[in-house]
Amino acid sequence: MEKHMKECAKVFLRDQKKLFDEPVVYDLEEAEDFLEECFAQYCSNIKELRQIMDDEGMDVSELSDAELEEQLEVFKLDNNGGYFFVEA
Secondary structure (H helix, E strand, O other), rough: HHHHEEEHHHHHHHHHHHHOOOOOOHHHHHHHHHHHOOOEEOOOHHHHHHHHHHHOOOOOOOOHHHHOOOOOOOEEEEHHHEEEEOOO
16 A cells, blocks of 8 residues: 555545545545555455455455445546555
């Protein structure tokens, strides 16, 4: 996650309303801290994302890749750069 933290923080700051009704972070530094505190996980592809979510006890076996991408906890990085998963 550390290697991709800046981009993940940027996407989370922009898209946090997907997961929360009100903002929980207001700048990139707060976004990075939040992602570290909630143990957000970076995934390079949808297969890895599916495995991580399964390892966390989520039943994702019946979800299509598109449905998996739409989960509230899943954020897609810009330019097809992977995903990150937030346990909120």
